Amino acid sequence: MTRVPTAPLLLGLAGLLPFLWGVATMYVPALQELTLSTVGPRFAGPYVQLSYGTVVLAFMSGVLWGFATRAEGAVAASGYALSVLPTLWAFFFVGGGPVSAAIYLIAGFIALLALDWMFARQGLAPSWWMRLRLLLTTVVVLTLIPVTL
Numbered sequence: 447m448t449r450v451p452t453a454p455l456l457l458g459l460a461g462l463l464p465f466l467w468g469v470a471t472m473y474v475p476a477l478q479e480l481t482l483s484t485v486g487p488r489f490a491g492p493y494v495q496l497s498y499g500t501v502v503l504a505f506m507s508g509v510l511w512g513f514a515t516r517a518e519g520a521v522a523a524s525g526y527a528l529s530v531l532p533t534l535w536a537f538f539f540v541g542g543g544p545v546s547a548a549i550y551l552i553a554g555f556i557a558l559l560a561l562d563w564m565f566a567r568q569g570l571a572p573s574w575w576m577r578l579r580l581l582l583t584t585v586v587v588l589t590l591i592p593v594t595l
Contacts, residue, residue, distance in 0.1 A: 450574045458582050461502065465589040468495035472592060492544040492593040499551040499590065500536045506558055507533040513570040521568060532558050548593035555590075559583045 450458075471478040471490040481490040488497065507529050514525030532554060539550040562579045565571045 448573045450578045454578060458578055462582065462585050464494050464498040465586055468492060469589045469592055492548065495590060495593060496544060496547045496551065500540050503532040503536040503554050503558065510561060510565060513565045516570045517568065528561055545594050548590045552587050552590050555583050555586050
């Protein structure tokens, strides 16, 4: 694996902020109160994590679709078919209460990592892709675990 370029690394790390903010507002009452009084409950606690996590899974389907465009024939066809799975997973499974939603998001992000690996192994993703995805997925999963407790 090669070094992750600065722009994708910084944007990826910035994309972790809603997950980290959700955890912070779960454990720091002052932050939760500030968030509730300024921007509302959907930006505090597990609500920000679950809604944002659902959006990110859908976004990642688009990224995988883009990787599939680099292939041809059966590899491209299977790549397109597999690329829609994260969005479908989020649509069909993420819902209900916060605990089940967080569990399904964790499973979705771990499965997404397997898809990332498959696309990288086929040479369709950049050489640095798995280094970035491992870092981001680890943080996402770790920040969603408290929602399940």
